Amino acid sequence: MWTVDFKGWWRSWGKRCEPLTVRDEYSRYVLELRTMEDARTDSVRRSFERLFERHGLPQAIRSDNGSPFASVHGLLGLSRLSVWWVALGIDLERGRPGHPQDNGAHERLHLDISRELEAIGESDQEALDVWRQSFNYERPHDSLGMKCPAELYRASERKYEGTPEDLDYPQMCTRRVSACGAIKFERQSLFLSSALAGWSVGLKPLTADRLEVWFGRLLLGQINLAASNFIRADIRPNKTAYDQQNV
Numbered sequence: 001m002w003t004v005d006f007k008g009w010w011r012s013w014g015k016r017c018e019p020l021t022v023r024d025e026y027s028r029y030v031l032e033l034r035t036m037e038d039a040r041t042d043s044v045r046r047s048f049e050r051l052f053e054r055h056g057l058p059q060a061i062r063s064d065n066g067s068p069f070a071s072v073h074g075l076l077g078l079s080r081l082s083v084w085w086v087a088l089g090i091d092l093e094r095g096r097p098g099h100p101q102d103n104g105a106h107e108r109l110h111l112d113i114s115r116e117l118e119a120i121g122e123s124d125q126e127a128l129d130v131w132r133q134s135f136n137y138e139r140p141h142d143s144l145g146m147k148c149p150a151e152l153y154r155a156s157e158r159k160y161e162g163t164p165e166d167l168d169y170p171q172m173c174t175r176r177v178s179a180c181g182a183i184k185f186e187r188q189s190l191f192l193s194s195a196l197a198g199w200s201v202g203l204k205p206l207t208a209d210r211l212e213v214w215f216g217r218l219l220l221g222q223i224n225l226a227a228s229n230f231i232r233a234d235i236r237p238n239k240t241a242y243d244q245q246n247v
Contacts, residue, residue, distance in 0.1 A: 001025040001093070002058040003106040004069060006039060010118040017123035020047055023109060025062070028141055029153035030109065031055060033132045035125055041068040041081045048081075049160075052088075056156030060091035062103060070094060075193040075220060076234050083195045086216045087167060088160070167216055169202030176200050185211075190223060190230045 003025055009018035018039070022032035031051055036043055063069035063082075070077040082092055095103050117123075117131055136153070140146040166176075175183040181194035183201060192201065196215060204212040209225040221233040 001060050001062060002031065003062045003103055005064060005103065005106055005110070006036075006066075007110045007113055007118075010121070010123070015123055017118075019113070019128060020044060021106070021109060021113070022047075022051060023106060024058075024149075024153055025105065027149045027152035027154075028105070028109075028144065029136050029149035030132045033113070033128045035123060035128060039068060041079070044068050045081060045084060048085075052160035054155075057088055057090060057158040057160050058156055059158075060093050061085055062093040062095070062106075064095050064103065071195060074195055075232055076218065078193055078195045080195050083199065083215070084163065086218055087164060087199065089158070089216065091217070166200050167202075169200070169214065172202035172204045172214065174200045174202055185223065186225065188225070188228050190228075192220060192230060 001024075002022055004020070004022045007019045007021050009016055011017070017035050020032055020034050020036050020039075021030070023030050032047060034047060036047070065072055065077060068079055068081045070082060071079045077092075077094060078086075085092065112135070113131075117128065122128075135149070137148055137150045140148055144152060168174075175185060177183055177192060177196040177199055179194075179197050180191075181197055182189050182191045184190075185203065192213065199215065201220065202214040203223070204214060206212055206222070211223045211225070213220040213223060213230070219233050222231045223229075224231060
């Protein structure tokens with residue numbers, strides 16, 4: 001399990017610093033502490049590509065519900081970045097909106113950064129790298145039996161081999177999601193999510209007029225052919241989109 005967030009920004013010498021932070025949950029090893037030019041999907045994806053090449057693929061990534069990690073109103077909270085993670089075989093876990101304690105250990109990391117980097121106005125990437133090195137290799141943690149994170153950290157055995165061109169569904173029929181986020185099935189156009197644009201989804205028949213819609217290992221919802229609509233997996237009667245914490 002990796003956890004990810006943006007540390008709240010601070011300004012140093014007229015320069016805004018809002019680092020991207022990524023850590024291994026088990027060992028507390030800080031994988032990334034990088035000042036970013038912006039928080040756009042493409043910028044964050046490039047950072048994760050470097051991390052995946054260096055450390056392999058995690059089983060899951062936990063984030064909050066903010067952009068670019070998630071989309072507040074999107075299907076299952078999917079964003080273009082988290083769709084890419086799913087395509088790589090990474091499971092998604094999210095905290096509840098407005099509950100930073102759900103990722104409490106990561107918030108504690110941010111507190112240390114606030115006290116030791118933000119407090120002195122440090123924003124240079126070289127200084128951030130030195131701090132990360134010290135945190136990982138020189139600081140024993142009570143929760144780790146007074147070991148340093150680097151003593152427990154192990155890179156993933158799941159190697160990153162680049163982004164697949166598409167996903168396969170051997171026992172399902174498939175449909176490619178259009179640029180506007182819709183698929184066509186039996187002359188019907190059904191909107192799923194623009195975050196899925198360019199990817200294929202798998203359709204699994206349940207009854208004569210109902211099909212499940214899958215993206216990788218993620219159940220997106222069901223198609224009701226009789227009613228010509230798509231029923232999202234995260235919205236059911238008497239249930240809001242936020243009632244599912246983990247997807």
